[in-house]
Structures are given as structure tokens and as C-alpha cells.
Amino acid sequence: MPRGAIPTRVLPKLSSLQQRPTVKVFRKPKKSNEQVAADEKDSGTIYRRGAPLFNAKRIIEGSGAASTQSIRKLKADPFDQSWRKDVSEDVLQFVDDMEVQGTKLLPEELLQLIRDPAKYFSRPQHVPECLRQQVYFPNFSVCIKRNKHLSPYYAQFQVPLWFNKLDLKAYLKDLYNVDTVHIRSWVTHVRPVRQDVLNKFSLAAYKQSPAKKEMIAQLVDPFVWPVAPEDIDRTPFSTQQFQDVAKVQEDESKKTSDLFNSMLDRKHRKSIATQAQEMLQGKIAWGPTWQQLAETRRAMAGAADTLPPSHSPPPPPAAPKRTQESGISR
Numbered sequence: 001m002p003r004g005a006i007p008t009r010v011l012p013k014l015s016s017l018q019q020r021p022t023v024k025v026f027r028k029p030k031k032s033n034e035q036v037a038a039d040e041k042d043s044g045t046i047y048r049r050g051a052p053l054f055n056a057k058r059i060i061e062g063s064g065a066a067s068t069q070s071i072r073k074l075k076a077d078p079f080d081q082s083w084r085k086d087v088s089e090d091v092l093q094f095v096d097d098m099e100v101q102g103t104k105l106l107p108e109e110l111l112q113l114i115r116d117p118a119k120y121f122s123r124p125q126h127v128p129e130c131l132r133q134q135v136y137f138p139n140f141s142v143c144i145k146r147n148k149h150l151s152p153y154y155a156q157f158q159v160p161l162w163f164n165k166l167d168l169k170a171y172l173k174d175l176y177n178v179d180t181v182h183i184r185s186w187v188t189h190v191r192p193v194r195q196d197v198l199n200k201f202s203l204a205a206y207k208q209s210p211a212k213k214e215m216i217a218q219l220v221d222p223f224v225w226p227v228a229p230e231d232i233d234r235t236p237f238s239t240q241q242f243q244d245v246a247k248v249q250e251d252e253s254k255k256t257s258d259l260f261n262s263m264l265d266r267k268h269r270k271s272i273a274t275q276a277q278e279m280l281q282g283k284i285a286w287g288p289t290w291q292q293l294a295e296t297r298r299a300m301a302g303a304a305d306t307l308p309p310s311h312s313p314p315p316p317p318a319a320p321k322r323t324q325e326s327g328i329s330r
Contacts, residue, residue, distance in 0.1 A: 065116055065117060066086040066114035066115070067083075067086050069082075070082050070114070071083065071115060074107075074114070075111070083114050091117050094113075095110070095113070113126075140159075141160075142157055142158070142159050143157065143158040144156070145157065146225055150216070152223055152224050153218060153219050153222050153223075154216055155217050155219060156216050157214065158212060158213070159185075159213050159214070160213065161211065161213050168180075168183055168217060169183060172217065178219060178220075178221070179220040180217045180219060181219070181220060182218040183215055183217045183218070184215065185213065185215040186214060187211050188211060190208070190209040190210070192207065192208045193209070194206055195207055
């Protein structure tokens with residue numbers, strides 16, 4: 001072998017039994033436009049010649065599937081090509097293109113395709129990336145802020161920290177077709193906040209919130225904010241109902257708390273003060289408590305012989321029992 005030559009590996013020659021058999025491709029004859037229109041009118045399909053097949057959002061009914069006999073032959077022999085006579089041209093073109101690109105379909109994938117092409121192409125994972133319609137969504141947000149002190153030719157935005165002036169200029173131009181003359185940016189740092197400690201022996205920790213970046217863009221055309229509505233009907237939102245429920249929950253939580261139990265009942269004290277004021281003014285007459293109850297008053301006046309059960313005195317306690325052996329009372 002001469003110097004500098006690249007060694008090559010000699011591949012063994014396959015025998016006649018090991019060689020792959022020659023496959024004869026069967027293609028369906030092309031139909032004219034009149035025949036296609038007549039077939040579509042009879043079948044009621046929505047497929048049109050030249051329509052994109054690789055659309056994961058639409059079920060295509062014009063792609064013909066293979067017969068049951070062809071599917072059985074393909075299961076028995078993976079190199080069988082009799083199914084090519086049954087499927088439509090778009091399916092054949094897809095299979096050939098995948099083989100040319102070096103991503104040949106597996107036997108299981110080929111069976112799924114020829115059984116129901118519309119169902120196969122309705123799933124995005126079956127469509128190659130080169131034939132998909134790529135959609136890119138932004139992973140950030142640009143918030144416009146209402147500033148009354150700015151001129152209509154200036155707009156203030158809150159942007160991510162990595163956003164620069166060229167990004168904002170391209171963002172406004174590409175999405176909203178807004179031209180800018182000048183952009184000014186600044187970063188506002190947030191003051192660290194001390195967190196509450198669990199006890200007096202633990203060290204205090206400080207929490208640093210992320211900084212905020214804002215920009216002011218000078219616009220070519222003025223932008224005027226719409227007038228904010230003053231009279232907003234909040235009836236559909238039931239704000240009063242939510243406020244009443246929150247107040248009731250707050251009162252109940254206060255009653256069950258330990259701090260509230262240790263405090264005096266202010267409502268009861270106010271009611272006593274109100275009754276005393278009315279008594280001094282002569283609006284109500286003072287009387288003993290027993291006179292306020294009808295049955296007790298009749299018994300105390302001698303009209304009744306016995307007190308009601310609620311006011312009868314309790315029975316006397318029972319005498320202690322003594323045992324005969326020890327004589328100790330128990």
C-alpha cells in the first residue's frame with residue numbers, strides 16, 4: 001500500500017439468498033381534475049389536490065388506507081410491497097421521502113400508517129420536525145405602566161433584567177409596528193427585608209427580592225391612555241357579600257382566640273352602660289330580678305304555694321354511711 005493512502009475495508013459479498021430482493025413499485029395512475037372532483041363529490045371528503053397532508057390539527061379524509069389482505073401480507077413479510085397499490089400518492093411520497101432522508105419507518109409504524117393515514121398524521125409525534133409548522137411562544141412578559149407625569153410621546157415599560165434597548169425596540173416594531181426614537185433604561189434594587197425569627201436565640205435572616213428593570217421609550221406617534229371608568233357596577237361580582245362573610249369569619253376567629261377570651265366583653269359592658277343611662281333618664285324603672293319573672297313574683301307575693309321547679313331549693317346532702325366492722329364513714 002503506498003504511503004498516505006487511506007485503507008479501505010473490503011465488504012463480503014452477499015450470497016444470492018442473503019441479497020435483498022428487487023422490489024417493483026406499483027403506483028396508482030393519476031386522475032384528472034374532473035375525476036378527482038367527481039370522487040370528492042360522491043365521497044364528501046374535504047381533501048384537495050396539493051393540500052398539505054402533514055397537519056396535526058386537521059383530520060384528512062382523502063388519504064386512502066391499505067386493504068386487509070395487503071396488511072396481512074406485510075405482517076407476514078416485512079419486504080412485501082403489495083400495499084403500495086392501495087394507498088394514495090401522498091402516503092407513498094411520505095414513505096419514499098422518509099427513506100431518502102435516512103429515517104426509514106419501522107414495520108410497526110408502517111402498519112399504523114397504511115391502516116389509517118388520517119389517524120397517523122393527526123398525532124404530532126408522527127410528523128417529522130422538518131415538515132411541522134414551528135410556532136415559538138415568548139417566555140417573558142413586557143408590562144406597560146401608566147405614568148400620568150409622562151408625555152403622550154413617552155411610554156414606560158417593566159421588562160426582564162436581561163432585556164436591553166435593542167430587544168425592546170424590536171419587540172415594539174415586530175409585534176405592534178410601533179417606531180421608537182430613543183430608549184432609556186434603569187434598574188431599581190429592592191431593599192433587603194428582615195424576616196421574623198422563631199426565638200430570641202436564632203439569628204435574623206434577610207431576604208433580598210429580585211431587582212426591577214424599567215425602560216422609557218420615546219415614540220414617533222403619540223399614545224394616549226383610555227379614560228379609566230369611574231362608576232363601575234360591582235353588583236355582578238358580589239363584593240358586598242364577600243365582605244360580609246369575611247367580617248363574620250373574623251368575628252368568629254376573635255371569639256375563639258385566647259387573646260379575646262382574656263379581654264373583657266366590650267359589647268356586654270356597652271349594654272350595661274346603656275341600660276344605666278336609660279334608667280337615669282326615667283325611660284325604664286328599676287326592679288329586683290325576682291320581680292321580672294311572673295312565676296317567682298306570684299310565689300313571693302303568696303299567690304302560689306310552691307316555687308316553680310326552676311327556682312326550688314336543692315335537696316339536702318345525704319348522711320354518710322358507716323360500716324359495721326370498722327365504723328369508719330365512707
